[in-house]
Amino acid sequence: MSAIKNLMTKFDVKISIAIVGLVNSGKTEFVKRILQSDESIGASVSNTTEFELQTLDNFSLLTWDLGEHIPQKKALWKRSILGANALLFFIDSTNRDSFQQNKKLIKDLVELNFPIRILVLGSKSDLPNSASVGELMTGLDLMELDKTKCDVDLYKFSSKTGEGLYAIEEWLNRILFKRRERVINYNKIAACITLCEESGEINEAVLTDTPNLTLLATLRELRRKVTIFSRTMRVHGSGEEVIEIANFKIPIVKEHRHIVAIVVGPHDSVPRAMEISRNILKIIAPYCDKSINLVKIIRDLYPLDVTY
Template sequence: MAGLFRKVYDWLLRTFWASEMDVTMIGLENAGKTSLLRVLSGGEFTIDSIPTVGFNMKRVQRGHVTIKCWDLGGQPRFRPMWERYCRGVSAIIFIVDIADGVKLPVAKDELHSLMSQKTLDGIPLLVLGNKSDLPNKISVDELIDSLDLKTIAHREVSCYGISAKEETNLEAVVQWLMKWANR
């Protein structure tokens, strides 16, 4: 009987109180955007991910909230499209490979260029330092300094270290997103 009650309760939540939010995931190539999205949507981490050409989208269901995640390619030819896909979303997720120090200056420049767009004012930004499982990673504090996150204005900015491979801190990411679902 309890199982039937739960099914009816879940159906009522989805039907009458469900909310959907759009989130755009961006970052340089090989940062782990597609791997993160695969793990968040209930799949498994695979080491042989194919680089995203253009974009792909998956829905992540958490309780009565559906998070529609757009994963955009990080190669230089796709970066000019980022702003268009970030307009009007509930949150922007910028993913950085924290074990690849060579790309940090480029990531900083791309992030600040994007965040300077007036069309994106007010949209919350979540910066994720991915690959925290690797030995040559930088800390979250070093990432905040490297990307000069404290100078980004006109929005809430948060930063977490994660590992899509080890599923480290992913629940914190989902909880951060959920707080923006009903705003």
């Protein structure tokens, strides 16, 4: 189960998320990534060419393909999209020719419908010609919109590599359930595995002095999972995924030819674990073919995240 789907279905409240954008802006891939399989779809209704509804328990995804104008006068638009708990606007970050049209659509959406907050998502961030966050902010004039009209947030993401999906989860958690982020959510790092794709070498660090059988079995399975992840993501320069083994959460992060997987507790912060992983990647990158003391690196950098 994806982290976003798990978040939406574990609360006993009805939640609907509106997903809008031009055709081929990444909406369908995002929905597939969340639901992960067609078996998860409880209902699928396509009573217009541009609208699709997918439900799972109390969780609804409302997807709308936009054209040149916001369909303000359509009753279905008002009832479904404007009544949603969260509004996500998708943009193909590789199609710079569409930025002007998207800029107009976002502006019209805000002026006609008065949303309190919009999350703009630049899709296809795994592609080399993907626009940067700065380009998107400037090209869509989001800074001015955020100052004068409504709260606008912007993330880049990739449905192929998983990049950015857990930042989206945190945003939804904060907006939908009014959960304020604490200054720092310290994790409980039990272990860490790194893999250098150039040499094929796997380095393992156990951060607890008394590892139990569950942790040791988890590390054995994690070695296999990291190897599979490496093969799957070989054509991509970066990527991220979160898996669960036994009672552990395990974010796996790739940058260039290096992979880090951190074993943390079931209630720990995934975004913080991802941040720690990326910082570890920066440190170990020059030493792919050399021996490193991974335990010392983690204990020195993050002493409050090692509580075992």
